[in-house]
Amino acid sequence: MAKESFPQEQKPEATAPEVPQKQSLFSKKLVLFGVPIFILQVVVVYLLVAMFILPVRPEAPGVARSDNEAPTPEQFVQHIFVVKDVIVNPAGTNGTRFLLTTIGFEVSSQEAQQELEKKELQVRDALNTILTSKGLDELVSVQQREALRTEIANRVRELATSGKLTNVYFSKFIIQ
16 A cells, blocks of 8 residues: 555644734834823823812811911811710610610810820710600600700819810711
8 A cells, every 4th residue: 555645734833923013113102102191181180179178277276367367287187085885774764765876976175085084984974864854755866966965065074173074976866
């Protein structure tokens, strides 16, 4: 038998696909012009925000200042004492309902904040006494919330002898 020779099929060599010249030119332009323009826009927006939006801050309550006088950093410092997770049973619920609240007290000085921190047990007791004396209708009513703030502020002012209590905040007020 004679060996027959078959012509071998020539396989094309695998070559990397050629990148069209337009796509390569676009990528270079994007890197050379697009990225610096984007960075420039970010810097401009940051400067505009820093110059025009951030300096307009509300004044601290109780701080008088003339229009010509620039605000000092002390005017923007808030001293807040927070009593976390006060849980009480409102009056008339026989233990079937409860109120979970976190209350913040804004005071005028660091000394007043430290004094309230030392008297946290007395503050919690005052809060428990006030909140357990209120019924569900008083606690749920938004109109009564301001009266509740005033009552709490008056009681805590008796405990804090240094500084001034300026505000009472409810950061959590959950009735279950």
